[in-house]
Amino acid sequence: MELEVPAARSFHLRRHLADLLVSDLAPHDRLPAERSLAEEFSVSRLTVRRVIDQLEREGRVYRVQGSGTFVSEPRIRKSVELTSFTEDMRSRGLRPGSLEVSCERVPAGAEIGAALRISPSAQVLRLRRVRTADDEPMCLEHSHLPGELVPGDLGPELHGSLYELLSSRYGLTVHRAEQTIKATVLDPDDARALDVPPFSPAFLVQRTAFDARGRAIERADSLYRADRYSYRLTIYREPEPDGLS
Numbered sequence: 001m002e003l004e005v006p007a008a009r010s011f012h013l014r015r016h017l018a019d020l021l022v023s024d025l026a027p028h029d030r031l032p033a034e035r036s037l038a039e040e041f042s043v044s045r046l047t048v049r050r051v052i053d054q055l056e057r058e059g060r061v062y063r064v065q066g067s068g069t070f071v072s073e074p075r076i077r078k079s080v081e082l083t084s085f086t087e088d089m090r091s092r093g094l095r096p097g098s099l100e101v102s103c104e105r106v107p108a109g110a111e112i113g114a115a116l117r118i119s120p121s122a123q124v125l126r127l128r129r130v131r132t133a134d135d136e137p138m139c140l141e142h143s144h145l146p147g148e149l150v151p152g153d154l155g156p157e158l159h160g161s162l163y164e165l166l167s168s169r170y171g172l173t174v175h176r177a178e179q180t181i182k183a184t185v186l187d188p189d190d191a192r193a194l195d196v197p198p199f200s201p202a203f204l205v206q207r208t209a210f211d212a213r214g215r216a217i218e219r220a221d222s223l224y225r226a227d228r229y230s231y232r233l234t235i236y237r238e239p240e241p242d243g244l245s
Contacts, residue, residue: 012125013041014051021060021071031061060234082209084176085139085222086161094133098159100193103127105147112144115208115219123147127158130193133228137194140223149217166217175212181231186223191195194225204218 017031025031034048041048052069055061063069089096099123101113105123111119124144131139143162150170157165166172181203188198208220 006038009041009043010047010051011183013037013043013048014054017051018040019054021055025071027071027073029071030067031071033068053128082174084161084163085141086164089131089133089138092133095135096133096161097138099130099132100128101130103154103158108144112219116144116146116216118146118148118216125150125154125172127154127162129158131222136228138225140190140193141220142222143218143220145218146216149215162218169172172211172217174209177207177209179205179207183226184223190223196225196227203229203231 017037019185021030031037031052034045034052037043037048038045051233052061052063056063056069056210059070060072062072062209083091086096104126106126108116108118108120108122110120112124113122118124124147127141127143129141129143129146130137131141142198145166149172150166154169157169163174165219166174184198184202184204185199186194186202190202193196194202203226205220205222205224207218207222208216209220211217
């Protein structure tokens with residue numbers, strides 16, 4: 001039975017390995033052998049194994065039976081990055097733009113009011129924009145903003161990034177969002193706006209964005225052409241608990 005090891009030794013071992021992962025080792029490099037770590041830090045191999053088990057559960061290392069323990073690829077923690085259309089297109093190497101921009105103040109109505117957590121009779125700023133990538137239609141975007149938070153007309157700046165405009169003019173910065181993505185088809189009017197045949201496939205992305213205070217500052221329904229747009233996610237399988245296979 002293993003004698004109790006001072007917590008300081010286990011802590012120093014973990015810190016040493018964490019430093020190796022950050023500074024000295026690249027993805028898929030092998031960690032030092034358990035035996036050498038045990039000797040260096042004057043702990044048992046069981047203690048070394050427990051520390052490495054924790055790093056494996058955190059997704060920072062992986063084991064190959066008979067070969068050792070290796071550094072994992074860096075994980076992307078967000079399932080989908082929270083970006084504006086402008087930021088999204090730039091990250092894909094495309095030039096963002098807008099066509100057919102319209103802006104008007106209307107009552108929120110039941111659905112938009114519920115999403116923005118305001119009265120159905122409250123005024124919202126309704127935006128309609130055909131967003132382009134390299135001058136070709138990519139997305140038909142309908143956004144609703146609480147009128148109380150966004151007074152006045154947004155003007156020609158709507159051809160650029162809405163999030164940048166809200167931040168610079170009104171101090172409204174998007175902190176988080178609730179988002180759903182559905183498959184759909186385009187009705188004739190929406191298809192015409194996106195320059196594709198009626199009933200072409202599309203992604204419907206519905207997003208409610210919140211600032212750091214928890215206020216809903218945008219409800220957006222965006223239709224993306226499925227022939228030009230895709231989502232790519234990197235997902236990971238967590239290590240099985242001990243004793244399971």
